[in-house]
Amino acid sequence: MRQQPILTVNNLNISVSTPLAVAQPVREVSFTLQSGKVLGIVGESGSGKTLTCLSILSLLPENAKVELGNINFRNQNLLECSEEEIRQVRGKEIAIIMQNPMIAFNPVRTIESHFIETIRTHLPITKRQAKIMAVEYLEKMDLPNPRTVLKQYPFQLSGGMLQRVMIAITMSLNPSIIIADEPTTALDATNQLQVLQQLDKLKKEYNTGILLVSHDLRVVAQLADEVAVMYGGYIVEQAPVLELYNHPKHPYTRVLFESRFGLTRKKIQNDSPSSTSSINKENKCPYLDRCEDADHTCTNYNLEFVEFQKDHLVRCVKVLESIGD
Amino acid sequence: MSILVLKNIKKTYLLRNSVFEKRKSIEAVKNISLTLEHGVCLGIVGESGSGKSTLGKIILGLEKPDQGEVCFLGKNLHNLNSKELKELRQNLQVVFQDCYSAVNPRLTIGEIIAEPIRNYKRLSSVEEENQVQQLLKKVGLSPEDVHKYPSQFSGGQLQRINIARAIALKPKLIILDEAVSALDALVQIQILNLLAQLKEEFQLSYLFISHDIQAVNYIADCLVVMHQGEVVESLDDMEQLEQLEHPVSKKLLSSILPPFPKLF
Numbered sequence: 001m002r003q004q005p006i007l008t009v010n011n012l013n014i015s016v017s018t019p020l021a022v023a024q025p026v027r028e029v030s031f032t033l034q035s036g037k038v039l040g041i042v043g044e045s046g047s048g049k050t051l052t053c054l055s056i057l058s059l060l061p062e063n064a065k066v067e068l069g070n071i072n073f074r075n076q077n078l079l080e081c082s083e084e085e086i087r088q089v090r091g092k093e094i095a096i097i098m099q100n101p102m103i104a105f106n107p108v109r110t111i112e113s114h115f116i117e118t119i120r121t122h123l124p125i126t127k128r129q130a131k132i133m134a135v136e137y138l139e140k141m142d143l144p145n146p147r148t149v150l151k152q153y154p155f156q157l158s159g160g161m162l163q164r165v166m167i168a169i170t171m172s173l174n175p176s177i178i179i180a181d182e183p184t185t186a187l188d189a190t191n192q193l194q195v196l197q198q199l200d201k202l203k204k205e206y207n208t209g210i211l212l213v214s215h216d217l218r219v220v221a222q223l224a225d226e227v228a229v230m231y232g233g234y235i236v237e238q239a240p241v242l243e244l245y246n247h248p249k250h251p252y253t254r255v256l257f258e259s260r261f262g263l264t265r266k267k268i269q270n271d272s273p274s275s276t277s278s279i280n281k282e283n284k285c286p287y288l289d290r291c292e293d294a295d296h297t298c299t300n301y302n303l304e305f306v307e308f309q310k311d312h313l314v315r316c317v318k319v320l321e322s323i324g325d
Numbered sequence: 326m327s328i329l330v331l332k333n334i335k336k337t338y339l340l341r342n343s344v345f346e347k348r349k350s351i352e353a354v355k356n357i358s359l360t361l362e363h364g365v366c367l368g369i370v371g372e373s374g375s376g377k378s379t380l381g382k383i384i385l386g387l388e389k390p391d392q393g394e395v396c397f398l399g400k401n402l403h404n405l406n407s408k409e410l411k412e413l414r415q416n417l418q419v420v421f422q423d424c425y426s427a428v429n430p431r432l433t434i435g436e437i438i439a440e441p442i443r444n445y446k447r448l449s450s451v452e453e454e455n456q457v458q459q460l461l462k463k464v465g466l467s468p469e470d471v472h473k474y475p476s477q478f479s480g481g482q483l484q485r486i487n488i489a490r491a492i493a494l495k496p497k498l499i500i501l502d503e504a505v506s507a508l509d510a511l512v513q514i515q516i517l518n519l520l521a522q523l524k525e526e527f528q529l530s531y532l533f534i535s536h537d538i539q540a541v542n543y544i545a546d547c548l549v550v551m552h553q554g555e556v557v558e559s560l561d562d563m564e565q566l567e568q569l570e571h572p573v574s575k576k577l578l579s580s581i582l583p584p585f586p587k588l589f
Contacts, residue, residue, distance in 0.1 A: 044509050044510075044511055044512070045479060045480065045481075045509050045512075046479065158373060158374065159373065160373075188372055188373045188536035188537075189536060189537060189538065189577065189580040189581065190372055190576060190577070190580045191372075191373075192580065192582075193580045193582070196582075215509035215510055215511075216509075216510055217510070218582040218583070219582065221582070221583075222582055222583075255511070256510070256511070259510050259511050259514050
């Protein structure tokens with residue numbers, strides 16, 4: 001039994017033109033997000049996670065372009081919206097939390113003016129009312145002395161506090177979707193746990209849909225209901241979180257699992273080169289050069305999803321063979 | 326003889342919020358004493374703001390301590406004339422967290438790695454190029470990369486270049502200040518493996534500063550936990566990690582996310 005999804009991304013392809021060549025960092029990406037659910041996207045740097053997120057809000061850099069596909073929010077195709085229409089969606093309906101809170105704030109303005117600007121852009125209320133709202137949401141984020149925090153400048157707060165202020169600003173408009181792009185990467189371990197707890201609280205209290213992007217499987221595991229693993233621009237495996245953890249099928253997903261160290265001191269073997277080329281003209285399997293299981297069948301594989309189980313999709317021809325056996 | 330001995334190091338910064346306020350003093354490092362033996366990797370963990378990086382800067386001689394002495398290879402680092410200091414400095418190298426700002430974007434990789442060599446040795450250009458190419462091979466990059474610029478590399482590759490520069494003079498001690506924190510999980514392991522291998526090969530000692538107790542546990546031989554400028558707990562054998570007792574250490578351990586999905 002499935003709810004109507006609030007966000008549907010269908011066959012998204014993004015190209016980036018550079019002086020030397022045209023690269024395709026995002027290919028055939030499709031996913032859906034439901035309210036009150038968390039979709040985790042995991043992948044290494046350069047796998048196309050961030051570009052996918054930016055394209056949802058039409059925030060792509062100038063040299064990047066959506067070639068194909070559509071992004072539907074409720075019944076609106078976000079790619080065909082005018083600049084004015086998308087401004088109404090940004091912040092109010094779909095909000096984004098960036099990786100580095102230090103850069104996302106304006107250093108010469110206080111936290112209070114950030115709050116008031118954001119709230120008053122979307123809601124018809126006075127400055128005084130906006131300030132009361134700000135205090136209320138800062139309290140919800142468990143920040144000590146919200147009134148003092150409002151008077152401070154971004155550089156006077158620590159990274160973890162700033163990231164919680166960011167979540168508070170985001171939440172004050174009660175958006176239906178939050179895109180959290182590596183929300184904890186810049187934070188230390190204790191702050192990371194706090195921020196994750198806050199996001200979990202939001203999801204339960206406000207029924208917000210969260211798109212959680214990270215390179216760290218452990219972060220995603222704590223919150224996500226469903227996980228998509230990205231590699232070389234493709235989603236290579238997609239499954240509910242427990243299914244993925246119990247039966248990782250794509251060789252890359254298995255490498256990701258082996259690279260969690262936890263508290264082991266045993267040396268983990270991992271020599272494969274990490275750079276992936278996003279040019280890939282022949283549309284071959286992006287993982288081919290690194291894959292240990294690869295053989296002649298892989299070169300002719302047309303990269304179609306294999307359904308290993310219901311809701312568990314894998315982009316690997318080897319899985320097809322294992323089902324056949 | 327120990328390679329590095331810190332005796333009662335203390336460092337205070339003066340800060341003020343506006344021009345009209347009186348300066349407030351913040352004790353970043355309070356009375357720290359440490360000893361590091363040859364060929365050992367000492368891990369320093371702590372939350373942000375616990376004084377780890379200040380301690381690293383004092384050991385490097387980038388900051389002068391208010392009190393106490395830093396003895397590196399038996400000499401007090403903050404009590405030398407410039408000639409002696411230069412002599413000693415080749416044995417002391419550093420790798421920082423932000424690999425992009427640690428390299429000059431207008432120099433090629435070859436020039437970046439050759440810089441410390443040019444400071445200390447007189448080599449012909451052929452010899453120099455040979456050395457640089459060997460260093461690149463050591464850190465797992467291709468020798469043909471010498472003519473590329475930093476912007477053409479990923480974060481993990483740049484961190485390898487920073488490591489190549491750090492080992493160029495065959496130092497005795499390398500300070501790794503959050504050297505892997507900005508990298509993604511797979512690349513972190515590759516860099517940590519590289520560091521462990523170089524440590525064996527060149528008999529290096531490391532001072533590994535990080536907030537990530539898992540990375541420290543993976544590479545370090547012994548550990549100290551810092552909190553608000555003080556060492557609150559130390560451990561000589563990493564196998565006993567679970568036995569850490571101080572509340573700060575417990576908090577660090579409990580903030581490690583479990584590898585499996587939590588069933589909410």
